[in-house]
Amino acid sequence: MGKLIRITASSPLCVRSKLLCFSLVYLLTTLSLFLYFSFSRNQCIFRYSPYDPIQTKIFSYPSSYGEHKYALPTHRSSCSSPVFFSDYWTVFSEIRSICNEPSSSESLRYIHGKSEIFGGNFSTQKRFSYFNHSNNDVEVPCGFFRDFPISNSDRADMDKCELVVASAIFNDHDKIRQPVGLGVKTLETVCFYMFIDHKTLNSLFHHSVISKNNPKAYRIGVWRIIKISQSENLYLNPAMNGVIPKYLIHRLFPNSKFSVWIDAKIQLMIDPLLLIHSMLVIPDVDIAISKHPFFVNTMEEAMATARWKKWGDVDGLRMQMETYCEHGLKPWSSHKLPYPTDVPDSAMILRKHGIRSNLFSCFLFNELEAFNPRDQLAFAFVRDHINPRVKMNMFEVEVFEQIVVEYRHNLKKIETSSYEEQEEEHKQEPLKIIQKRRKWLNHEYWSLNSSICKSYLMEMWGDHH
DSSP: OOOOOOOOOOOOHHHHOHHHHHHHHHHHHHHHHHHHHHHOSSOOTTOOOSOOOOOOOOOOOOTTTOTTOSBOOOOSOOTTOOSOOOOHHHHHHHHHHHHHSOOOSOOOEEOOOOOSSTTOOOOHHHHHHTSBOOOTTSEEOOSOSSOOOOOHHHHHHHTTOSEEEEEEEOTTOSOOOOOSSOOTTHHHHOEEEEEEOHHHHHHHHHTTSSOTTOTTOOEETTEEEEEOOOOTTSOSSHHHHHHHHHHSHHHHSTTOSEEEEEOTTEEEOSOHHHHHIIIIITTTOSEEEEEOSSOOSHHHHHHHHHHTTSSSOHHHHHHHHHHHHHTTOOOGGGOOOSOSOSOEEEEEEEEEOSHHHHHHHHHHHHHHHHSOSOHHHHHHHHHHHOBSOOOEEEEOHHHHHHHEEEBOOOOSOOOOOHHHHHHHHHHTSOHHHHHHHHGGGOHHHHHHTTOTTHHHHHHHHOTTO
16 A cells, blocks of 8 residues: 655745745845934934935025035034924914014114224224113113115015024125925925125026026025125125124014025025024023034134134234133133033024124124124123123034034135235235244243233143243
8 A cells, every 4th residue: 555645734834944034024124224324314223213204305405505505524423312392283373373463662772873894993992881781771882883785575585584594705705505394384384585795696607596587586396595686884804794684683584583595605404493492482581502513712712813824813813812811702611601602603693682692693793893894702702701692502513513504614715805905915924923923832932921911821721831
């Protein structure tokens, strides 16, 4: 008789081979993480995302413009969620409620009049005399001693803004970049304004970013473009003209409750409503600004400014620092104020408009006009000497690098302006004067030649110098 053949069903392959099953799971997990990491905007694994709106392209640039060229790399990880953002709709509702509140009956009063210079050209003693502001009936100097050359239609629209994001490009120094991650209601709530001069406008025409056919209302994506006319009312230095909207934003937008200033070299990566809520509303402060990535003392920034030729007039830098030392500027480590540093990275400034923040902005602008547009040099002196004291959130550099992307300035050679011609002539000064100015960078020159800042420097460097 034939043998009975027993047929049994074989077990699945993954059951018989645990190693193969584990390998398949590992492969699929690794592939999923790779795809997520590759296509994630922040390139962080499992990082908390407060609000991820549907991304739609805001504006299409001509290929020749290169708006995303030359992004600066960062060596810090932004995957540790250094800042918390609340739910978008909760934030939207809360900020709308704040904006609907009636304005305070108390407000600053400004000095009006005419002057040869936009900011009034006040003496040191006069500027400092306004620092102790105990009576709101006293008028304070805050620019606009000459007309700011924008159109009446632009001015009327700016008066309507309750929340504003503003930036500026002068001398075709940067590119116009669109913010990323805006919520569905943000463009209905927030105004975006970009101030430019004629050279920047001509560059936009050249690259066909905007058309010459509609000269009355230029717009690039979210940005309403404000053309500042050529005028003797402004400064020869384009950087100083950029300081006007940066620090007098509360005067250009008099009905705004909040503002976000961004230098044109950075691109906003988080919805401004979330930033305002997280950086200003929750901590209940007047101003939010990032720490400097390297320096904590004002004098460190001053010496770096001279060393790297960020400002050509080194004698002027020394005069500025000695003026501040004479009137109480001290190293960060020696004062008892609750600030983590004396030097900010001022590429982004968030403000809750009110008496304290407006005073700070006015007085800092006055210092920039008196000396130079390097705002980090006057920052701590103004912050620490004004009354009422401004409440400030100086957040970590890691936060700054999470919420913006920084780019290099335009690298192409541009037409020389009258101011730059003056700077070129300045470089041709006799070698004797240049050598004299270089002494300012030497530790011994500061500490041994009776500088007013000697005690500051000795404390900052230590006795071994």
